[in-house]
Amino acid sequence: MSISEKAGAIAREAGALLRRHYEAGVATEYKGDVDLVTIADRESERLIVDGLRSAFPGYGIFGEEGTRRGMDSEFRWYVDPLDGTTNFAHGFPVFCVSLGLEKRAAGLATDADGELLAGVIYDPTRDELFTAEKGAGAFLNGRRIRVSATTSLAESLLATGFPSHKRHVNPNIHFYQQFTLRSHGVRRAGSAALDLAYVACGRVDAFWEFNLNPWDTAAGVLLVREAGGTVTRFDDSAFRLDSCEVLATNGILKDELVGFFREMFAGRAMEPIPTPAEFAARRALETR
Numbered sequence: 687m688s689i690s691e692k693a694g695a696i697a698r699e700a701g702a703l704l705r706r707h708y709e710a711g712v713a714t715e716y717k718g719d720v721d722l723v724t725i726a727d728r729e730s731e732r733l734i735v736d737g738l739r740s741a742f743p744g745y746g747i748f749g750e751e752g753t754r755r756g757m758d759s760e761f762r763w764y765v766d767p768l769d770g771t772t773n774f775a776h777g778f779p780v781f782c783v784s785l786g787l788e789k790r791a792a793g794l795a796t797d798a799d800g801e802l803l804a805g806v807i808y809d810p811t812r813d814e815l816f817t818a819e820k821g822a823g824a825f826l827n828g829r830r831i832r833v834s835a836t837t838s839l840a841e842s843l844l845a846t847g848f849p850s851h852k853r854h855v856n857p858n859i860h861f862y863q864q865f866t867l868r869s870h871g872v873r874r875a876g877s878a879a880l881d882l883a884y885v886a887c888g889r890v891d892a893f894w895e896f897n898l899n900p901w902d903t904a905a906g907v908l909l910v911r912e913a914g915g916t917v918t919r920f921d922d923s924a925f926r927l928d929s930c931e932v933l934a935t936n937g938i939l940k941d942e943l944v945g946f947f948r949e950m951f952a953g954r955a956m957e958p959i960p961t962p963a964e965f966a967a968r969r970a971l972e973t974r
Contacts, residue, residue: 689742689787690817693763693806696737697783700730701810704768704781708811724775727751730767730783738763738785745787750901762788762800764904764927770877779811784879786904788927799927805905807883816883816909824886824912833915833936834888839865839946842891842939844872845881849897858896861950868946878932882906885934886913892939894920898929910934920947 707726731751738747739755742763746756749765756762763785768774770781784807790800807816816831818824824831836842844865848858866872873890875881879902881893886909907917907925918924919931922944935943 688819689804690806690819692741693738693785693787693804694808694815694817696734696741697785697806697808698810698815699737700734700767700783701808703730703733704774704783705810708774708777708779708781724768724771726774727768727771731765734765734767734783734785738765748900750899760790760792761803762790764788764901766879766901769879769902770875773876778876780875780877780880782810782877782880782883783808784901784905786901786906786908788904797928802904802908802911805908807879807905807909809880809883816886816905818886818905818909818912820908820912822912824909826883826887831887831913833885833910833913834891835938836891836936837938839869839939839942842869843889844869845884845890845893846872846874847876847878847881847895847898848874861894861947864946864950878902879906882934883909885915885936886910888913888936892933892935892943894931894933894943896931898932900927900929903927903929903932907932907934916940918944920944920951 704726728751731749731753735747735749735753738745744759746759746762747753747765748762751767766784768781769784774781786802787804788800789803794800803820805818814826816826846858846862862872878895878898883906884890885893904927910917914937915935916937917934920933933943
């Protein structure tokens with residue numbers, strides 16, 4: 687059984703636990719002023735940790751809800767036992783389990799990234815299991831997936847997210863407005879892991895967000911790459927698991943989006959939004 691098959695079985699088991707809690711009703715607590723946690727988060731993490739320790743003895747585990755085991759190991763799992771907790775707590779059916787595996791070579795600096803080897807994201811409300819292993823492609827319920835073929839921002843559907851804490855100091859609302867005006871729309875579903883999975887399978891053409899954590903992104907980043915897409919920072923520099931900036935695209939849109947971020951950060955005026963007639967004329971020229 688492959689790494690993704692073993693991890694996928696664990697993710698499905700954790701997803702079944704989440705679904706039972708979801709159907710029974712959710713009791714919540716606050717980790718911060720607006721940052722929620724539920725009993726389901728903690729139970730799911732315990733189940734996943736037990737499963738990973740059995741299936742992958744000696745591997746490290748870095749979990750959102752506090753698990754820190756074997757952090758000096760060559761292999762490290764990043765575990766988000768419930769990505770989309772706020773959705774879950776409010777009965778909004780968009781949440782998932784996310785497991786990403788990193789290989790860290792001996793002597794690697796603590797602030798340096800290793801190599802992402804495997805990723806699993808499971809959506810229990812839709813029974814969708816996304817899996818990827820380095821060099822082997824990306825899959826949804828066993829079927830190979832690819833990023834979209836959309837060629838321009840004006841014809842794209844995008845995704846983003848906003849932090850559950852310090853929202854008043856986050857600049858993303860400005861980017862959200864500009865991207866919304868210049869695309870077919872921006873979706874804000876509330877689960878970064880699923881947003882990345884949706885880039886991988888072509889449901890959205892790109893995703894950006896500020897200040898995520900390794901457990902939010904490790905699995906999804908590998909999915910996007912194995913599905914033929916790209917993941918960078920906003921300035922096109924290499925993505926880092928510290929996730930200060932995440933820009934995932936179908937590859938075709940990357941240069942246009944990077945240029946857009948460059949202009950926005952520089953404070954330069956954006957190109958005027960074309961009228962419907964101007965857009966139609968431009969599209970007609972491009973399709974000749």
